[in-house]
Amino acid sequence: MHLKLRHLEVFHAVMEEGSVSKAADRLYLTQPAISIALSRLEDMLGFPLFHRSKGHFAPRPEAYLLHMDAELSILAVEQFSNRARLIKQGGTGLLRVGAIGAAAFGLMPGLVARYTADNPLVEIDLSVRSSHQISYLVGNGQCDIGLVEAPVAAPSLVAEQFSLPCVCIFPAGSELEAKAQITPADLAQHRLIGIQDSNQVDRQLRAVCAGAGFEMRAPVHGFFFAVVRRMVAEGAGIAIVDALNGCLPPQDGVIWRPFTPEIRYDTALIVKAGAELSLPARAFIQIIRNEMQARGKLPDMATV
Template sequence: MDMHISLRSLEVFHAVMEMGSVSRAAELLNLTRPAVSIALSKFEQDLGFQLFHRSKGYFEPTDEAQLLHHETEQGLLSIERIKTRAMQIRGGGVGVINISSNGACAINLLPWVIADFQKVHTGVRIDLLVRSSRKIASWVAGRQSDIGLIDAPVSIPGLTTEIIRSRCVVVLPQDHPLAQETVLYPHHLQDQSIIAITGDHSIDRQVNGICAAEHVTIYRRVSASYFAIARNMVRAGAGLAIIDAVNGMADLGDGIVWRPFQPAIYFELAILTNPEQELPHPAQAFLSDLRRALPNTQPDV
């Protein structure tokens, strides 16, 4: 049986899944709530299965909706790429670069690299999306991103992977007693609250191993998904953090200072490209700029 799926149906379904409610999806799409509800019902009819459990106005996604959501997101991204390419051809633009990154580089590095790049390459459009490492690897493998930046190791085989290894730093308030030290060692962390990185991160495993070997007791009372958020937690007084040099050494004027740590703790960033897809010339130029920006974040000890 033929199945007709409209672009509007995909957009409405994706909006409800992303926003978590019909009302917020309606606001995002500039539609009325009844229009969104009708579109969802029509989509379910076209598909032949239910997408949401409805109870007193609350829409809870079914298992089938969860399975379909990922494919819908990829499909909409592909459609946006088609639209972008068509606009580029019609307008005589010189190129589009699609970059996907997790939080490590997206907040305190890429915005500046992009801005500097576009001062020279004024006709290049750059789309930056922030997602999980697993999804980014999937997008690069599916040719939906030209360049991906994630934490190593890489979960999907077959991609071209360039590992950038950098030393981590300790970030702390500028008025903290340990800020008087030029280099911090394990004994300095005794009885300190150290903000963890969510998800059994390799940095935390290194810190825990070093502290255990040195019989140093640290406390993990809070965790953060992004290094930049961990830095803000330090600013708020939640403890100290050991994070990557990109976010730790950034000069943000926020009252946070960084100190090298011995023995060295490393963070590995993976730059992903698809070996089956030749990078457009603008993307190659951007990748060169990115490589030059990363070595400048190595702390001297």
């Protein structure tokens, strides 16, 4: 038996409309075309679906039993067609993103909200991991996109590097708020919260402090910039963090100022080498790229 979608559409229309003439109008077909399609369907099934006599046309019990299945089959085909259209447009699918803490807290929430507002059928799985773990997941195809610390040295990955400025953050009401920019000398007068000894920002800061003639002392460390910001908000000290987390709106009572000499935080957008990215992945990568390029410079203090 080789049923065609058209047979089911005709059968469903006749059952819905209650007559051959109304079904013909609904499907923009002639009445003979409807009758022929019904007869072919009955021949394939091997039993009649309708009572036919002069002036009388009515469904048999068998037609009622099959009507719901016909409707579900038509809906399934429509769903298939709609899903295929959305896939073609990049409007559906699963997007797996791995991000280090700096991006996961300071960047991704806003980008995910913006993207899903326009693509509500795309599922996004955001994993917060270390750079090493994310590189492994992307290289093995378990993540589509990764945001890690630069540099990236892995032949299985393609990397696009971005450089972000760092800022000094401190609680509102601090005397530092009166300054247009913060210098190493200012750090020497306050309790400093570091990231971790191996972090690129801390390494640069140690060199800057040494150049200014004193040793950087950070009695407290936090692994994530977002955690460090929270400690600053609670009054644990001041910190140098990336602009993603440092230049957030001061709803938590944390203020930022530029730091000189400049310290940069280098990150990289990574994908698997040779991988064929889905339309949602390509679209989300472009959003990340645009945002990271825009964040490469500090916002104007007059607009903050």
